[in-house]
Amino acid sequence: MSTCFDDPDPEAPKAVSMLPEPYVVVSRNQETADTFTIALRPADGGVMRSFAPGQFNMLYAFGTGESAISISGSPEDGGVLVHTIRRVGAVTSALDRLAPGSVVGLRGPFGSPWPMQQVRGRDLVFVAGGIGLAPLRPAILQVFSHRADYGRIVILAGARSPADVIFHDELHSWMQEPDTEVQLTVDRADADWHHHVGVVTTLIPRARFDPANAVAMVCGPEIMMRFTAVEMARIGLPEARIFVTLERNMKCAVGLCGHCQFGPEFICRDGPVFRHDRIRHWFSHREV
Amino acid sequence: MSTTLEPILRKHPFFAEMEDATIQLISGCAKNVRYRAGKLVAKQGTPADEFFLIREGRLAMEMPSPLGGTQRLQTADDGDVVGWSWLVPPYHWHFDLRAVSEVRAFSIDGRCLRNKCENDPRFGYEMMKRFSTLMADRLEATRLQLMDLYCGPALPTIP
Numbered sequence A: 001m002s003t004c005f006d007d008p009d010p011e012a013p014k015a016v017s018m019l020p021e022p023y024v025v026v027s028r029n030q031e032t033a034d035t036f037t038i039a040l041r042p043a044d045g046g047v048m049r050s051f052a053p054g055q056f057n058m059l060y061a062f063g064t065g066e067s068a069i070s071i072s073g074s075p076e077d078g079g080v081l082v083h084t085i086r087r088v089g090a091v092t093s094a095l096d097r098l099a100p101g102s103v104v105g106l107r108g109p110f111g112s113p114w115p116m117q118q119v120r121g122r123d124l125v126f127v128a129g130g131i132g133l134a135p136l137r138p139a140i141l142q143v144f145s146h147r148a149d150y151g152r153i154v155i156l157a158g159a160r161s162p163a164d165v166i167f168h169d170e171l172h173s174w175m176q177e178p179d180t181e182v183q184l185t186v187d188r189a190d191a192d193w194h195h196h197v198g199v200v201t202t203l204i205p206r207a208r209f210d211p212a213n214a215v216a217m218v219c220g221p222e223i224m225m226r227f228t229a230v231e232m233a234r235i236g237l238p239e240a241r242i243f244v245t246l247e248r249n250m251k252c253a254v255g256l257c258g259h260c261q262f263g264p265e266f267i268c269r270d271g272p273v274f275r276h277d278r279i280r281h282w283f284s285h286r287e288v
Numbered sequence B: 001m002s003t004t005l006e007p008i009l010r011k012h013p014f015f016a017e018m019e020d021a022t023i024q025l026i027s028g029c030a031k032n033v034r035y036r037a038g039k040l041v042a043k044q045g046t047p048a049d050e051f052f053l054i055r056e057g058r059l060a061m062e063m064p065s066p067l068g069g070t071q072r073l074q075t076a077d078d079g080d081v082v083g084w085s086w087l088v089p090p091y092h093w094h095f096d097l098r099a100v101s102e103v104r105a106f107s108i109d110g111r112c113l114r115n116k117c118e119n120d121p122r123f124g125y126e127m128m129k130r131f132s133t134l135m136a137d138r139l140e141a142t143r144l145q146l147m148d149l150y151c152g153p154a155l156p157t158i159p
């Protein structure tokens, strides 16, 4: 098995459409005060497109606008497309107001996925910050439904406070999985919190996995991903085995408009999942 | 005591790549401690006469919250070192230290170690190197924590 990986799977299903299709909100779950999960199904009852973990859709709140939102459900759940969204502005607030039965426009799936095929047999380390757990969740669910294909699983999740931890119950159920380590940390807590307090990168040297065989998948704010790569290097996990997912404001999502350009890459077309060594250079340029 | 503790002390990451003579000096100031979950191990403002090398369990650094109750600031686990106030005047704890779970640790007597540092500058320098690294790591982690990483906009602000 090589120690280096190609860029994420070029074969992942990709839509090219600029035309949103109507999807119905079939359920809605409030994760935290500002974050919610909605499950969507085609309004015409038609067949849903398949997707690969790490890909995203463009969700259109009619009359307000479109936002890029990662798919947070299982790629093997053919019934619904699940998205977990943090309310930050106009579009995400409009999506927040949608009750079950409402209709949204959807284009997708777009973008590069996590390299699930290439990492078979490896220890996998998922590092998530805040809402960053959402794009990692399909990969984690896929691993648990094909558990024998992967080595040890480590999930390190950081949030601002205990009340901001998304997928709380699921994280606790993953703690019971064999050969799996789940560590939660928050920036501040009261005395009722029994997990870690501190930034998520401090969990890396404590986690038990084999850096010589592991692959890391990281999603969170860019500064967190940079420090994660530094910590991984310290324990001997090379950059070519670290994958990160990037976010930039997006319009067309099909590599035409240039809104999401990041150095020489278009995040919608070449990402959002990148091998860290391919984009590290651009991470350090604030203007990019 | 040093003769019995030394072999297990050596297994703690704090002693990695440390010379035998240095380990022997420290082990003369070490004792085994155990705290049950919830125990207040050190209180802010009281003399910091020891520091801890955690063997197993979780310790939390806490402060009274301005809003009432307690704010948990950072936690430390197996293999971590907790406490540098023993090395810096006025040698008082800067926070409360509480066992979150049952904790097994080595307590190192700070006064004993300070005396050895004064008498043996080479040993003192070795301690300073190890503890300045610890302080730098804590400072960097605290800075990241202060940035409120996960709740700001995901996008950098582009002028």
Ligand SMILES: Cc1cc2nc3c(=O)[nH]c(=O)nc-3n(C[C@H](O)[C@H](O)[C@H](O)COP(=O)(O)OP(=O)(O)OC[C@H]3O[C@@H](n4cnc5c(N)ncnc54)[C@H](O)[C@@H]3O)c2cc1C
Binding pocket: A056, A066, A067, A068, A069, A070, A071, A084, A085, A086, A087, A088, A089, A090, A091, A092, A093, A131, A134, A135, A246, A247, A248, A249, A250, A272, B153, B154, B155
């Ligand atoms: C590939 C990709 C996947 C994403 N996946 C998710 C997801 O799973 N869940 C989720 O909640 N969000 C996700 N985002 C971010 C989401 O697209 C934005 O938060 C959203 O477009 C903001 O729109 P708005 O109108 O609500 O806020 P705006 O009014 O446009 O902006 C409000 C605030 O959000 C920031 N912002 C705007 N656009 C983005 C953006 N694209 N990325 C990050 N911050 C932005 C702005 O700087 C501003 O501070 C993803 C973004 C990308 C590019």
